[in-house]
Amino acid sequence: MGSVPNVYSMLKEQLAGTGAEVITPDSEKYAGSIKRWSEHCIKQAQAVVLVSSADDISKTLIFVREHSVPFVVRGGGHSTSGASSIEDGLVIDLSKLRQVTVDTDKKTIKAGGGTIWEDVDVEAAKYGLATVGGTVNHTGVGGLTLGGGYGYLSGKYGLTIDNLVSVDIVLASGEQVVASETSHPDLFWAVRGAGQNFGVVTAFTFQGYDQKEPVFAGTLVFLPDKIPQIVSFVNKFHEVNDGNQAMLWGFSAPPPMKAPVVLAQCFYNGTEEQGKEFFSDLINIGPIVNPLASVPYEKLNAMLNPASGFDGRKQFGGGAFKLPLKPDYVQALHAEFTSFVDSHEKMNESLMLFETVPYKKVVEVPNEKMAFSNRGDYYNVATCFKWFDASLDQEVREFSRNLLKKASQTAGVEQDEKIRSEQGVGQYGNYANVDVPVAEIFGKNSKKLEELKHKYDPDNLFSRGLRLVPRPLVIVN
Ligand SMILES: Cc1cc2nc3c(=O)[nH]c(=O)nc-3n(C[C@H](O)[C@H](O)[C@H](O)COP(=O)(O)OP(=O)(O)OC[C@H]3O[C@@H](n4cnc5c(N)ncnc54)[C@H](O)[C@@H]3O)c2cc1C
Structure with a gap:
């Protein structure tokens, strides 16, 4: 890899004092920061930014847009398609966002965008609750949920996304919104299956269920x-x-x-x-x-x-x-x-x-x-x-x-x-691999998704992962 472009010193300056860390190849932490579950997904990123809040992500997204920096988002780092690693750009790494909180009245579980399923299972169990999570607990909550999510409890409660109550998400514009059935419902529709292409989720709120017995x-x-x-x-x-x-x-x-x-x-x-x-x-x-x-x-x-x-x-x-x-x-x-x-x-x-x-x-x-x-x-x-x-x-x-x-x-x-x-x-x-055509993954939903992509990410900032492209809505009279 060549020398690190100056742009990342500017990113460091912009994030100074926020709790975010910008890691470049000269850092001791670099090798660990580009590690992935599959070795063939380890790519020599120009820099990795370990964000610590939604504000860090908003600033980073505005920065990458201004400076045309290619980037990917890393949740748990378990995709084998290479969707969370990059050779020629920046990784926005969510692994500092590992907080899980439980609302015992509503029986909901709120998990940070960089949590792994172990975080969720262990915290929820303290309150006798569980939700539909992955069958290997070091897998990321982020990628698994945004793509659908099957688990042992699916037979009883459906997919992980069927139990998603809302997401806190940072959009391509840097705006922070909550998406749910009542807030930006069209975005919530898109997030449940194609979320990687619509923003960076900083928190997922799941419905939990009583699971006190072994x-x-x-x-x-x-x-x-x-x-x-x-x-x-x-x-x-x-x-x-x-x-x-x-x-x-x-x-x-x-x-x-x-x-x-x-x-x-x-x-x-x-x-x-x-x-x-x-x-x-x-x-x-x-x-x-x-x-x-x-x-x-x-x-x-x-x-x-x-x-x-x-x-x-x-x-x-x-x-x-x-x-x-x-x-x-x-x-x-x-x-x-x-x-x-x-x-x-x-x-x-x-x-x-x-x-x-x-x-x-x-x-x-x-x-x-x-x-x-x-x-x-x-x-x-x-x-x-x-x-x-x-x-x-x-x-x-x-x-x-x-x-x-x-x-x-x-x-x-x-x-x-x-x-x-x-x-x-x-x-x-x-x-699926990233080269699988969009229609093979989203079937009849592809067209609506492309239109929503145009609404929420018209410049296709989130362009890695599945190849979903923004397409303006055509109104036929
Ligand atoms: C060992 C193993 C076991 C598995 N078991 C199951 C299983 O039981 N059930 C099941 O349904 N699937 C399972 N999977 C598949 C799994 O759902 C995918 O590999 C998923 O992509 C992993 O998510 P991740 O966050 O760890 O991956 P990453 O590589 O970090 O991310 C995958 C994609 O999601 C995006 N992403 C991740 N987090 C966020 C976020 N917070 N906001 C926006 N974008 C984000 C990334 O940019 C990338 O495009 C398993 C995979 C492995 C390797």
Whole structure:
């Protein structure tokens, strides 16, 4: 990287005495400040500004506009699309905005724009509350919420955005507003699914729910020859769940064995006895590891942390599948996934996950209700590849895309025109790369979104992330 442009000394001067810190490559803190969950998203930013308030953000946005400085916003730093890192500009880093407060009368939880889910889960639990948060608790509240948000509690309460009461947001103009159903409702519509393109959220207010009792959860590990019986259980799960359960299952070859296995992360919001009863047919298949146990809710989203470490290059990809599944379809995908992983060095921690999170509650909300457009009679399937050799980046991306396409088509989602046109798009935006066309993520909502983008960010200041462009409203007489 060349020398740091002088413009950042000016930014430092403008933010002096505010609590904000401008970090440049000569600083000891620099290496830590550009770190991301995936190593391939670590980019040599010209500077990183650690903001400490909405006012710092307003000043910074006015500054970047005046000086034409390209920038990105970093929440928890977990996107694998590179949307929160930049080579030729500035990172607006929200990690100082980690405060969480709980209103016990309204049972709402207000979380700073840079919080991670652990902050929310732990603080809310002090008051016996919980909301729909991510299943790995070091993931950022910011990106996950603005893109939609699925969690173990989605079966009962819907998506994270379905439980979003309001956001405090700084717009491209530097103006600070609150968006909710009653204040800037059109902005609130856009924020819930496409928020990254509309401003910097400094606080999210979520509806919380009573969650005083522990939950029953853990990851069962099976040998791959059990796939037919597991599929049979999943097909039954679809019929018998009442929204209080979830099952994330799929393929990997994790340490210490590094041999292919089928993992099944099970969740039951109830007692150990109820959970054991619900999952008894799965347990009876004979897992080689069975750690299922009762855990406090605030520990639930930490269970998958060991399998989601910060080393290596990673890439998420998403598709959709319908139940019931056929065992040979799953076996074929398993064979293809395993053969690719086995033929590359140190790729064994890669994962293909069928996210069987009940969607009945999610589809109660129509796709037109907010920007998010992935509601339909199907479940998400995701890949998360992990590798170390940068020369494999393109190969992994292509393999992942083709595998997910095959998975979605074989499971009848992409082929089902009714689903694509009347229901959801069949792809979760938070798993997609930035080069995926806007229409594939927002479907019929794309046009309205582009018009709102023109209203709130006409100069396309927030231009990284998904490629949403401002389009003026055309009135036809
Ligand atoms: C290990 C792991 C587990 C996951 N589990 C789940 C899960 O259970 N459920 C689920 O739905 N998704 C899950 N995801 C996907 C996750 O939703 C996305 O990776 C999301 O982008 C992460 O948000 P972040 O703030 O950490 O990322 P970042 O990379 O910091 O941000 C992602 C995008 O959001 C923007 N952004 C972040 N915060 C703000 C803010 N406050 N204001 C404005 N823009 C902001 C950034 O500019 C960027 O465009 C998981 C991802 C990982 C890596």
